[in-house]
Structure formats: C-alpha cells, structure tokens
Amino acid sequence: MTIRLTKDIKYIENKCKKVRKLIIDSLYKAKSGHTGGSLSSVEIVTTIFTAFLRFDPDDPFKRERDKFILSKGHAAPVLYVNLALNGFFNIFELNTLRFNNTRLQGHPSREKLPCIDASTGSLGQGFSIAVGYALADKIDKLDYYTYVVLGDGEIQEGQIWEAAMSASHYKLDNIIAFLDHNKLQIDGEIKNVMNVLPIKEKFEAFGWDVIEIDGHNISEMIKAIERAFNIKEKPHLIVAHTIKGKGVDFIENKVKWHGIAPNKEEYYNAIKQLGDI
C-alpha cells in the first residue's frame, strides 16, 4: 500500500482539526500525558505526514523511504494520531494510549510499535539519530528526506548543537528539521528559564539554512518545505512559531498544561471548542 499524498490546504486544515480532537480524546482517556506540546505540533506533524512523507504502512522500515523523528518525544499523541490516520494501525487503538500493555507507550517506542523511526523521550537525542539516518541515505545515494521535530526547550541540550554541527559538516541537505517554537518549557518561559534565543542566528552560524514561519499556517508550512528541497548542501531548519496548547483557549499558552491531561469537564469543553469536522 502506498499513501496518496496531497497538498490540498483545506483538506490538511480539516485533518488538523481531526488530529486535535483525537489528541484530546486519547489524552482524556489516558488520564495523563503532554497536552500543550502535542497541540502546538499539530500542523507541523500533520503537514509532513499528509503532504510529504513517502512511506508504506505495510512495510514501514523499507530502506527506500522518508523518515520522521519526533525528537520531542513527549508529544507522542500527535505522532500516534497521524500514524493511525495514515493506516499504520486502527484508529481505535488510540483509546489505549498509556494503558497497561499498550503499544502506545507514554513516549514513542520502536520496540512496542514497529513503525516508529526512532524511540524518543530523552530530549536532544532524536536530532542526532536524524543526522545518522540522513548520513546513511547520503552514503547509500538514496534520495530521501529525514524530517525531525524539536522543542524549543529541547534545544538547550548540548547534544542538539553537536548534532547541528555534524549535519552541516556533512552537508546534509536531506534533513528538514522543525522547531516547535512555542516559547514555553516546563518551568516557565524559555527566555526566563534558560535563554536560548536567538535561534535563527545560532543555527545559521552552525551552517544551517533557516527560515521562520507561522507554525499553524499550512500553506506557509508547505512552501517552506518545498523551498528546502531546492536549497542544496545545507541542512534545513524551519522555525515554526506556534502556540502551546493551540486550539483550546484554556490550554493555550499555559505553562501548567505541559504535562497534564484534561479532566471530564475540560474534555467536553475542549471538544466543543474544536468544533465539527
């Protein structure tokens, strides 16, 4: 089976709505998990999966494929929902998120769910793994992309900058990294906890091609990725300005919604706000 990719903006926007609802739904049932950072990454992950990622759900580890790594692994729900909607597993399995004996572990596990390109959860590590994937494709002269999603708190890790240095050193223009720039981490605002700004200038100094976009705007997202395809010899970073908790007013921009799930009342309120699909 191959997935039909589409760049139809209305379609992707609609799909994002559905993804948000399924994220809220599975987190509510799980009774724990990371709501804010899952919602901020919806457009990034859904656009990659719907418009660009070349893969076969029946043969998920086929050598010739694009790779997707959620380096900010705590946002697992946004990945699981996209995998389900793309035919990797039945959508009903989303109801088992974080349950005993589930394949949908709190953080993505390749051992439990063998369609995950990298087990993540320890921040900073997925980025280096992406460099390895991209390097292997260069070595084997395969024309595929590695997509990787980072958190803006995550890039405080030293390993991020080691990975960034190596990606440009090896001219890995087959890496497209996204920074989910929601300005928040667990203990507060990025700039107050440990200021890692400016980001664009730092990555440019590390030899990267960098652009900034509205991380909830599908057409900007598509254009940014297509632009990256045409810039050679440099790895690409798309700094996606986002809102943590995007889509639900009482979750948006709230630090405390980093690592909690909605209760019953919050769940119904959120579902109402997310509207009809």
Place this chain on the structure above:
Amino acid sequence: MKPIPTRLAYGQTLVKLGREFDNIIVMDADLSNSTQTSLFAKEFPDRFINVGIAEQNLMGVASGLALSGKVVFASSFAIFATGRTWEQIRNSIAYMNLNVKIAATHSGLSVGPDGASHQALEDLALMRVIPNMVVLSPADVYQTEKAIYAAYRYNGPVYIRLGRAPYPIVTTPDMDFEIGKDIILKEGRDGTIFATGLTVGEALKAAEVLEEKGFNPRVVNIASIKPLDKELILKCAKETGFFITVEEHQRIGGMGSAIAEFIVEIYPIPIKIMGIDDSFGETGTPDFLLKKYRIDSESIVEEYLSFIKKIKVGE
C-alpha cells in the same frame, strides 16, 4: 499513614536546610515542580539555579559551585541525572570528591505511564560503581528527610534515589539514620529479605503472608547501598539461612549485587536477587508494573517459597 512520594519530603527538607545553612545551593534542569526543588526556589530564589534542559551542564556547574565552597543539591529525573551525566559526575564531581548531592526523583518502574525512556532501572549500578560516591535509597518520607540531612553533613558526593509514586510508611520519625548503618524492620530466623526504596513495603507485606504460612523471615531495609552496613549483613548471614534481595532496579549491579559481592568473600550463603531481569520497563500503573516485573509482595512470597525448596534440594 497514607503512602507519600519521597520526592515531597525532599522538597520540604531542602527548605528546612535552606533556613539553617547559608552555603546550600539547589539546582535543577527544568523539572523543578516534579522534583519539588520548586519549594526551595520559591523561598530562596537567589540560591536556586535552573540550568534549563541541560543535565550535563547541571553537573559541571554544580562542580564549580562546590569547588567554591557551596554544598550543592542537583536534581532531575533519575534517568537523566545519572545517565545523561554519568561521565560529568565521575570526572568533574567524584574524582575531586566534591560536595555535590545528586537527588534524583522518578526512579524505577513506578514512574508509571511515561514508560521505559523515563524509568531509571540502572541508576544504582551507575552511581555505585563510581569511587567516592555514597549511594542512598530511602524507603519512605521519614527516611528521606534523614537521608537528605545526612547527605548535607557528609563531606563528598552523594546520590539519593527518590520516587514519584507514593511510598508506604515503613519507618518511624525517631529511628536513627546513619550512612553505612541499616535497620532490621522485622525480626526472623529462616531467611533475610533485603529491600530498598519502594520495595521495602512489598517485603514487609510478603513477610506477613509468609508468617501466616508458618515461615519466619527477617526483613532488612537497606537505605545505605554504598557504603553497606557490612556488620549487619554478616550478622544476618550467620543468623538466617539465606538471603532474598528485592529492588526496583536491574538485577545486575544494584543492591542485591552489592550484598552478594560483599558476602560471597567472607560468608557465602544462597542469595536470590529479585529485580528487573535484564529488560527495559514500559508504560503502566505502578501496581501493574511491580507485579509484571515480579517485584511485588506476591512475587516475593513465591520466590521465597521456591528458594527454600531449592536450597533444601541442594542440601
């Protein structure tokens, strides 16, 4: 009393220490609400340092502060505080025997739904193997408070293993705590069950069931994993016929290994080491996971009974 997570006692004790001693600095890496260092941060913002999501830097900066005369408590989840930073701890802290107290929360399977990536099952091994490092693993909130005080007073690096899940109360406020000294929680003659941290409660429950079945196990709480209370362990070897050890950690390299390494040299007796059997953890509730990975009270009872049988056959 209801079970209470040991990390809560950690946060509260830090505040007490902060009021008593000016030279204490508390550090975290973007997990201050989870580790409870936020309590200290609120009262002493000038003596709290959050390095962001940068655990290796956490340990390096702690080293420089300690070299300048501070007593530093550095916190994160156990997996990151010992794994990501192991070599910084070894070379920048332990090698210089510095006053850095690594108080790590969210150890073991009982972290629960976050799953394997967040469940430190190797931290005791990682810390125990480093020269100069003291390793403490308190069983409840009372013992935690005492362990934190003892760590503050001790001159050198200390690792303190704490948990996210509620730990049953198994000691009393008036029990002594000393690094290198441990306690018998229940007397007994036919075998000794050694437990640490969350599993102490499981061991006591198991002992009750075993008593009902006509057995008489001793239960020892090992809070000081390094240095070990060698005198006590030797006494148990001489007075009871065999050891069962149980911990929320890999069987390889943890408390059971430490006990075995010691006793095999001077008074070898049969030892059954219970713990995670060379595998990763997974998502689940703490109760479910303790059962599945066979470190709950029922599994202790079963192992105890089958071990007694095995030893008899051996005779």
